[in-house]
Amino acid sequence: MIATPSVHSLGLLLLLSFFLGFAFEDFFAKTSSARPGGIRTFPLLSLGGGILYLFDPTHLIAFTGGLLVLGAWLAMFYGVHLRERDEKGERNAGLVVLLLNVHAYLLGAVALALPHWIAVGVTVVAVLLLTGRDRLHTLARRIDMKEITTAGQFLILTGVVLPLLPAEPVTTLTSITPRQAWLALTLVCTLSYASYLAQRYWPRAARGLWMPALGGLYSSTATTVVLARQANADPASRRQALAGITLATGIMYLRILAIIAVFNLALARQLVVPMAGLAALALSIAALQYWLIKAPAAEAHDAAGRGNPLELGTAAAFAAMFVLISLASTWVKTEFGTEGIYWLAAIVGFADIDPFVLNLAQGGTAGIGDHAVAIAVLIAASSNNILKATYALSFGGRATLQSALMLVILAGIGVVLAVLLARGTL
Known part of the structure; x- marks a missing residue:
């Protein structure tokens, strides 16, 4: 038929x-x-x-x-x-x-x-x-063989390892599952890899403020170090460096908010006003720095002189840090309560805040509501700004003093917003 x-x-x-x-x-x-x-x-x-x-x-x-x-x-x-x-x-x-x-x-x-x-x-x-x-x-x-190898590593992370991991907790010390931990790693690696490829193969990314904007998706801390060194070595690039440091921090707020929204939409709703407000303030300051500073702007150097963000060793280190922070958060909550999580957030902000934020967003610490988690995220982001301000002064000296002050101001505003959120007035 x-x-x-x-x-x-x-x-x-x-x-x-x-x-x-x-x-x-x-x-x-x-x-x-x-x-x-x-x-x-x-x-x-x-x-x-x-x-x-x-x-x-x-x-x-x-x-x-x-x-x-x-x-x-x-x-x-x-x-x-x-x-x-x-x-x-x-x-x-x-x-x-x-x-x-x-x-x-x-x-x-x-x-x-x-x-x-x-x-x-x-x-x-x-x-x-x-x-x-x-x-x-x-x-x-144009593509190096190393880039093809790195793309293969990315496919291994997302297409091979992730489906094989168990979706149930493997220990009573934390409710985070291996699949959740690797999914968090995959999300951060995806943002980092996309930013890296754009900076490496998109010519416009090397001009204007594209580099710091993309760097904010990868790591605002690393971008701050690169731009501070650039401003110290080349005074003609001071305007771009100052605006870029602040811009990368503004992008950081949006990146954290987007990552949280993927795993916990309710938490993202609580953070959308303070995080979007801080991002808008940082972006406005960056625009003023770029327009008002009179020093001639120079072409941006390759952000990168850094390596590819998808090395398997880096991925393994991120996963290990994610698990350790999950265990530490659970222990701190058990021993010291919610206030202990706030202190941990302040400490973690001087390292890599992504594992801490992702752990909390996925419910890695039982007994802490979204309200307390939102406060902890603001504290962690603020302490991370203090770290970047320190880096800006260390690597850029007086050339990046203005950006260091802006980062401290943003950190202070973040702490104020956390206090207002804790008191229920925000």
Whole structure:
């Protein structure tokens, strides 16, 4: 029994096959040698594949036979094609033409049997890969092998390790599960990795305030150190360094708020006013610093001279710190109550606050409500600003004194907001 395709599926099949044919014809228009495929061949292949699929949609005998015939024909073409030489005298061994013909044939069955978005998606991707050849080859030459290795590490973190971890607590000392700990690590690594790639491969990120803004997504503390050193070594870059330090801190508030929202929306609602207010104040100060300081602005140096944020050793250290802070938070809460968590927040702010914030956001310390957690987050962010102010003075000296003062002011305002929140007046 032959299945009956819908008019919409048949129309989509023709539309996509013509779209693929047009792209093929345009791309190979300047090629002197003939290539199988094009504005007539691809629609015919798609229609043929669709009809053969409809003859036997269960066992696909006719469809498979058609694919074998197409494969034999393409194999004969490829044997001749291999003897050709390109303009550099090298053997022309590309498979793109063959794969596009196979794609056109398979498109008939895909458009008739699967959801339409799949047919549209795979065809658009095929056209983009075809027409983007030069850009993709240029990008491939720019990327170091180390970056490919790092991308593999990122895929291991997110696609291999995360699904294998248990979703239940493994100890009574904390309610945080291994999967929650690794999910927190994955989220921070994703933000860090995206910021790192933008700074490394996006030319505009090296100009203006893009670098400190992206650095705030990665680490406002590291960005403060980089910019303070830059201001001390090059007085012409003082304006950008001062504004960038404050800007990175403003982005930090938004980053923390976004991370908390992923795991605990109720907590994010309590923090949205104070954190967004502090971010707005920091961004306003950064804008005034950039506009009012008269020193000539220089091009930003590579933020980076630092390494890639996705080294597996760094990831393991983050996970270990996350677990240790979870255990410490539970112990401090048991021994000293909620006030102990506030003191711990003040201490942790002089290190890396992300593990502490993520632990609290995921309920890593039982018996502490969102209200107390919000206060602890504000305290941790404020103490972290004191640390950055210290770094700004240590590495930048008098050149970054203004930014150090701004960070201290933001820290003081954060503590005031925490007190107001504790008293219930905010």
